[in-house]
Amino acid sequence: MTIKHMEEYRDAEISRGLVEKIRASSTRKIRLMEVCGTHTVSIFRSGIRSLLPDTISLLSGPGCPVCVTDQKEIDAFIALARFKDVILTTFGDLMRVPGTETSLQKEKAEGCDIRVVYSTMDAIDLAVKYPEKKIVFLGVGFETTAPTIAAAIQTAKQMNLNNFSVFSAHKTVPPALKALMSMENIRVDGFILPGHVSVIVGRDAYTPFFEQFRTPSVIAGFEPADILQAISLLVMQIETGSPELANAYGRAVTDKGNPTAERLLQDTFKIKDVAWRGLGVIPGSGMKINADLGAYDAERQFAIEIPASEDPKGCACGEILTGIKKPFECPLYKTRCTPMDPVGPCMVSGEGTCAAYYKYHG
Numbered sequence: 001m002t003i004k005h006m007e008e009y010r011d012a013e014i015s016r017g018l019v020e021k022i023r024a025s026s027t028r029k030i031r032l033m034e035v036c037g038t039h040t041v042s043i044f045r046s047g048i049r050s051l052l053p054d055t056i057s058l059l060s061g062p063g064c065p066v067c068v069t070d071q072k073e074i075d076a077f078i079a080l081a082r083f084k085d086v087i088l089t090t091f092g093d094l095m096r097v098p099g100t101e102t103s104l105q106k107e108k109a110e111g112c113d114i115r116v117v118y119s120t121m122d123a124i125d126l127a128v129k130y131p132e133k134k135i136v137f138l139g140v141g142f143e144t145t146a147p148t149i150a151a152a153i154q155t156a157k158q159m160n161l162n163n164f165s166v167f168s169a170h171k172t173v174p175p176a177l178k179a180l181m182s183m184e185n186i187r188v189d190g191f192i193l194p195g196h197v198s199v200i201v202g203r204d205a206y207t208p209f210f211e212q213f214r215t216p217s218v219i220a221g222f223e224p225a226d227i228l229q230a231i232s233l234l235v236m237q238i239e240t241g242s243p244e245l246a247n248a249y250g251r252a253v254t255d256k257g258n259p260t261a262e263r264l265l266q267d268t269f270k271i272k273d274v275a276w277r278g279l280g281v282i283p284g285s286g287m288k289i290n291a292d293l294g295a296y297d298a299e300r301q302f303a304i305e306i307p308a309s310e311d312p313k314g315c316a317c318g319e320i321l322t323g324i325k326k327p328f329e330c331p332l333y334k335t336r337c338t339p340m341d342p343v344g345p346c347m348v349s350g351e352g353t354c355a356a357y358y359k360y361h362g
Contacts, residue, residue, distance in 0.1 A: 011225050018228035019051045026055045026235045031187055033323055035173065036194035037064035037351025038222055044360035046224040048231075056231065059323035060353040062176055062279060063194060065141045066093045067321055067345045067352050070275040072309040073169045074099045074345075077138050079304050080167065081112040087130065088114045089123040090138040093349045096342060100309050120152035120166075127156070127164040136298045139168045144196040146170045146287055147261040150268035153289065153296045167298040168269065168289050173197050175285035176276060177209045180322060183279075188323060190216040190234035192227065195249050202257025203247045210245040221249040268293060277311070277345070278318030317344035320353050327357040334358065 034040055040060045043049060049058055062068045078099045081088045088104070095105045095116065108114040113133075117123050120137055127135040139149045149166055156164040173194060180186055193206060198219045210217055216237035220230035229248050237243050247253055265287065274286025289297040311318065315337070316330035327333050327346070337343035339355055346354035 011223065014225045015228055018225065018232050022056070022228065022232050022235055023053050025232075025239055026053050027239065029055050029057070030189040030235070030238055031057045031059055031323070032190045032192060032231060032234055033059040033061040033188045034192040034220075034227075035061045035063040035177070036192075036196065037067075037349065037353075038196065039063070039192055039194065039220065039227060040353055040356050041351060042222050042224065043227060044356045046227075048224060048227060051228075052231070056235070059188065059326075060320070060356075061188075061191075061323055062180065062276065062321045063173075064321075064346070064349050064351040064353070065145075065171065066097060066349040067317065068171060068176075068276045068278065069094075069097070069140055069169055069345065070277055070309075071100060071311050072275065072306055073167075075306050075309045076299075076304050077167065078102060078104060078107055079306060080136055080138075080298065080302060081107045081114050083134070083302060085132070086113065086134045086136055087126060088112065088136050088138065089117045089126065090114065091118075091140070092116045093351075094138060094140060096348045097345045098312055098343060100307075120149050121155070124152055124155055124159075124161070124164060127161045128159075131163055133163060134301075135164045136302075137164075137166045139166045139170055141170055142173055142194075142197050143170075143200040143265070144194075146269070147200065147258075147264050150264045153268050153293055154264070156296055157293065162295065165296050165298040165301050166289065168287055169274075170269065170287035171274065171276065172201075172271070172285050172287065174201070174205050174209050175282050176279060177206070178212065179276075179279050179282040179285070181209075181213045181215065183322065185324060186322060188215065189238055191218070192230045192234070193217055193219040195219060195221050195226075195252065198247075198249065198253040198257070200258050200261050203245065203253060203255045205257065206245055210243075214243045216243040218244075218246045219249045219253050221252065278321040312343045315344035317346040317354070320346055327354040328361070330354070
């Protein structure tokens with residue numbers, strides 16, 4: 001038996017033990033929400049739902065950054081692509097997200113210079129290569145990816161690149177949890193908190209949220225055993241009436257997070273009130289570029305005029321992101337809305353709940 005096979009056997013044994021523990025201890029109907037899109041995909045891929053007792057229902061929350069990007073921001077991205085001498089750069093998930101009237105993919109087909117890059121430094125390289133062009137990077141993501149965009153902005157400043165800018169649509173997770181629990185018709189008994197985000201912000205970033213709502217919460221890794229461990233801890237907290245803010249991903253997450261990344265974020269961004277798809281405007285949940293870096297802020301460098309933006313008609317993405325509905329409860333799911341022809345962003349992104357249901361759900 002190879003080391004890899006031994007590790008897989010050990011993980012399988014741990015997972016079986018956790019499933020038995022969950023089944024033995026879960027006596028009441030509960031709703032647990034995984035906040036991270038990567039958790040959503042891992043839960044489906046590993047078949048965790050099929051292993052849990054009927055007492056436990058798993059909901060997918062606002063953990064897909066592309067999915068929670070507001071419709072007006074999508075329309076602003078499309079407007080930027082139409083500017084003369086602009087090369088718009090983005091990660092691939094954004095290309096097929098429908099705007100109010102069109103998408104980046106359709107604009108590219110019409111002749112706009114839109115390029116998929118694999119890192120922000122690729123966009124920096126384009127700015128060096130094409131000094132006569134204006135290179136704009138679309139910054140979408142949570143605290144996980146925001147430091148890499150911040151590093152690119154600081155690099156552009158050091159290089160004195162006057163043709164590089166970023167449209168920052170970055171968002172922060174803890175305020176979204178507060179907004180979610182403050183909404184009517186929302187019932188979440190426990191949270192599986194994101195691992196990647198928590199590596200940056202640390203366990204303590206969730207303390208204000210937890211102290212306000214006292215909702216059982218566990219930071220989890222991404223292996224099946226990690227997720228099952230988080231579920232087991234949440235079941236124990238709920239069954240005993242002893243809510244905690246627990247860190248079950250101690251091999252990667254500390255109480256304070258990553259101070260170097262946090263300093264970089266503070267040096268580059270300021271916290272603002274921003275709109276989330278499905279959640280509305282959430283106070284203190286967005287990261288916009290600091291005034292002293294205005295030369296690298298696409299929102300300031302371009303006069304973007306956006307007509308009234310509208311979410312796709314009939315699309316339940318907002319309700320799916322808040323756990324009010326599951327994808328198969330949307331009338332467009334698998335009819336008008338498919339991965340090949342998506343109506344809403346939840347069917348586009350690799351972390352989108354609808355895309356995960358379409359791929360894995362029977």
